Amino acid sequence: MDKMSQEALAVKRAEQAFDRKRRTIGLFGAPILALLVFFTPIAGLTLEAHKLLAIMVLVALWWITEPVPIPVTSLIGPTLAVITGVVPAGTAFAAFANPMIFLFMGGFILAKAMMTHGIDKRFAYWLLSRSWVGSNPRRIFLAVGLAAALCSGWVSxxxxxAMMFPICLGLLTSIKxxxxxxxREIDLHEYKYATGLMLMTAYSCSxxxxxTPxxxxxxxxMLGFLDQMCNIHVSFFQWMxxxxxxxxxxxxxxxxxxxxxFPADVERIDGAEEFVRSKIAELGEWTRAQKNTVICFGVAVLLWVLPGFLSIALGGTSPVLKMYNRLFPEAVAAMAGALLLFLLPINFKRRQFTLTWSEAKEGIEWGTLILFGGGLAMGGMMYKTGLSxxxxDAIISMMGGEPSAIAMVAIFSVMALLLSELTSHTAATNMIGPLAITAAMSAGMDPIPVSVAIALSASLGFMLPVSTPPNAIVYASGYIPITKMIRTGVYIDFIGIACVTIPLAIYFVSWIVH
Structure with missing residues (x-):
């Protein structure tokens, strides 16, 4: 067994041991702590809010420690809220029918069609085949990152x-x-450029x-929390x-x-262009299914971004814009594009359409939808009971009473980042989002900047293989020493927070003032 394999095996065993202890502690510790919170007198809380606080403690700790699957925990919270009399069942589970759920569902179905029919691969290989890329390793490095980043804006x-991983392996084989x-014989496990290319792929996916939303x-x-807790709607175009x-x-x-x-030590990679050309040749001519998928995706994107252009052309108070937003909100736009996939035929005589339900349901991340709904449900109940x-008020008091917008954004951004390194970034956002929004509102600030900052910071999980699935996928190649991932992840994480969240806070402060 080589050195890298031994290191990977040792890391895996350490992760398994840590996960076992974490889950065991959470399984028994979280309910005990929740009960202690419930039986501890707390001034300023109604009985319903006090019960919900205890439930929130249980849910938050189980989201972090994962003694049961995260989506299951997301259902436990609303269920306990009904059983303990915090809110009626209709209120507790209403968030699972939030339009945002269907926006996500439509996005999942469109993404599944793109993957099923190879649109994502066509785009990636098209970008790598551009003349400006050629065989230059630095430009290949850039093109791989661009392909991963642009695809992941629309696809999981x-x-x-998973799609880019074999492409990178093929390019590295050409180098070898x-x-x-x-x-000259090289060991790709110890080759710097191989490590960099794999990390660039993982990081670009995140x-x-x-x-996009x-x-x-x-x-x-975060957009759901803004809509539900503050009645603030952020459009698809505005987010973009x-x-x-x-x-x-x-x-x-x-x-x-x-x-x-991780610099390249050669000026060109012989065989890289041939590798890309061979892969493009394997894809063959555009099929009817691929053309239909592009049409459906284009319809959804057009419906998503059209309000932004209408607002620019006609003004934000235009009756045309108001009617459009009423008829084609983001969720309806997503579902319109997704449902077209089941209506556009690829062989009408055989009644074959662009996507089948068996294919679509495999692409819908039901666990993510449940987690999303559970987070919105808990946030909504916090608002209704006064717990938020x-x-x-407690957070603002701990921050000195009158925190600046920059301090507010920076603190919650770092919290979101650190928590997303250790647990699901979705669960981390569900925990921190309602707290940040209510803290901003208690301080009399616009909740939008801190909400956007949390969403952006939660995507900066670059330090550990367990931080994000893309990290885990490329780490499995054996080309990435854990110390290298931690080192580069720390740099990018904190430079990213400084370069995005602080200017975001300054921008919104100046916008509010003027």
Whole structure:
């Protein structure tokens, strides 16, 4: 067994031991702590809010320690709220029918169609085949990152990483064969460029998720909280204006850090262009299913971004814009594009359509939808019972009474980042989101900047293989020493927070003032 395999095995065993202890402690410790909270007198809380606080303690700790699957915990919270008399069943479970759920569902179905019919691969290989890329290793490094980032803005980060992983392996095989032809044998497990290429792939998949509301769950979760707790609606187009800036900044940071730490030691990679051309040839001509998928995806994107252009052209108070938003909200736009996949035929005589339900249901991440609904349910109940106001006042008091917008954004961004490194970034957002929004409202601040900052920061989980699925996928290659991932992840995480969240706070403060 080589050195890298031994290291990977040791890390895996350590992770398994840690997970076992974490789950055992959470399984028994969380209910005990929840009961202690319930039986401890707390001034300023109604009985319903006090009960909900105890339930929140249990749910939050189980989201972190995962003694049961995270989606199960997301159902336990609303169920206990009904059983203990906090709210009626209709109120507790209403969030599971939130339109945001259907926005996500439509996005999942569209993404599944793109993966099923190879649209994502076509785009990736098309980008790698551009003349400006060629055989230059630094440009290949850039093109791989761009392909991963742009795909993951619309397709699951995990699916994008799984799609890009074999592409990277093929490029690295070309490098190894090139060196062998020149009489030099290299071990890709110890080759710096291989480590950098794999990390660039994983990080870009997470970075691209910030581009659109459907790119990664934290985006929609925070938009859902804003809508439910503050009656603030952020459009798809508006989010993309922020997400694009964040994605570009994150990507530049990742590219500079990784290219400097893991530079290429050759000027060209012989065989890289041939590898890409062969893969494009394998894809063949465009099929009817692929064309239909692009049409459906285009319909959804057009419906998503059209309100932004209407607002620019006609003004935000235009009757046309108001009617459009009433008829085609984001969730309806997503479902319209997704449902077209079941209506556009690829062989009408055989009644074959672009996507089958058996294919679609495999692409819907039901656990994520349940987790999303559970988070919205808990946040909504916190607001209805007054618990959120109590928590917000307590946080503001601990922050000195009058925290600045920059301090508010920075503190909650770091909390979201650190928690997302250790547990699901979706669960982390569900825990921190309601607290941050209520704290901002208690301080008399606009809750939008802190909400956006949390969503963006939760996507910066780059330090550990367990932080995000893309990290775990590329780490399994054996080309990434754990120490290298931690080192580069720390750099990108905290530079990313400084470069995005603080300017975001300053921007919104100036916007509010003027």
């Amino acid at each position: 980060n995990t699916a994008t990483a 064969e090139m060196f062998a032809a020149n009489g 970075i691209g998720g910030v581009l 459907i790119g990664t769950p934290p985006n929609l979760i 204006t922020w997400g694009l800036i964040a994605m570009v900044l994150y990507f530049i940071i990742a590219y500079i850090v990784l290219s400097r730490i 106001q109590w928590v917000g």
